[in-house]
Amino acid sequence: MRTEQELNVNRESGVEKYRIAIFASGTGTNAHKIIQHFKTHPTIEVALIVCNKPGAGVLSIAENEGIPTLLIEKEPFFRGDGYVPELQNAGIQFIVLAGFLWKIPQSLIEAYRLHIINIHPALLPKYGGKGMYGAFVHTAVLAAGEKESGITIHFVDEHYDHGDVIFQATCLVEPGDTPESLASRIHQLEHQHFPLIVEQVILAAQQETATK
């Protein structure tokens, strides 16, 4: 049984906070914005950072923010239980993918059905699927001569970038854009919207559970 400190029970209300795990593989700017957003939230907290890349920037962010981390490995993730026992023992109720570069396995999908969301740096269904991550996405958008790009936040299912879309926002592709300049514009959209959408989806999930 976790102690009150581990549960981080809200001092005023005594209510155990709703616990989010963020999965990330890289720099972690989106993870950081989400951590900051929920730092003073009365009922929701970021309780765990899950990462598959030793030395990733997101791990330093977690350390600086005092958030526990879980470094995962391929074999147990893909051929084992997807770390479901560890997540459930940590009391994790919702998973946010923020630049996580491995496919979520069936075991984890089933344990957290409709409780995993992802942000993709393009307007799905275009420019999604295997191989479509980071600069590869922006390079493909520019190569196709698109006049606009944007972000998609969606539920995660067994396939890459296939789950129901929750939110999209667009930005212009400017003349002379490079993958880096477009990525910067996309990142601004992500930082503006992702924390708020995460909160809205979680509050809706809590509301649905409460009315069942």
Ligand SMILES: Nc1nc2c(c(=O)[nH]1)N[C@@H](CN(C=O)c1ccc(C(=O)N[C@@H](CCC(=O)O)C(=O)O)cc1)CN2
């Ligand atoms: N079951 C699901 N898992 C994941 C999803 C999803 O929608 N369903 N979204 C991805 C995030 N993502 C796009 O938003 C994405 C990330 C990575 C890849 C990809 O091709 N990865 C490479 C491996 C890269 C590496 O190991 O460095 C690969 O699979 O070969 C595609 C899309 C997160 N998981």
Ligand SMILES: NCC(=O)N[C@@H]1O[C@H](COP(=O)([O-])[O-])[C@@H](O)[C@H]1O
């Ligand atoms: N297809 C998945 C994908 O490309 N995800 C993208 O990785 C970046 C992570 O940045 P961050 O580590 O600074 O949050 C974000 O732009 C996110 O949309």
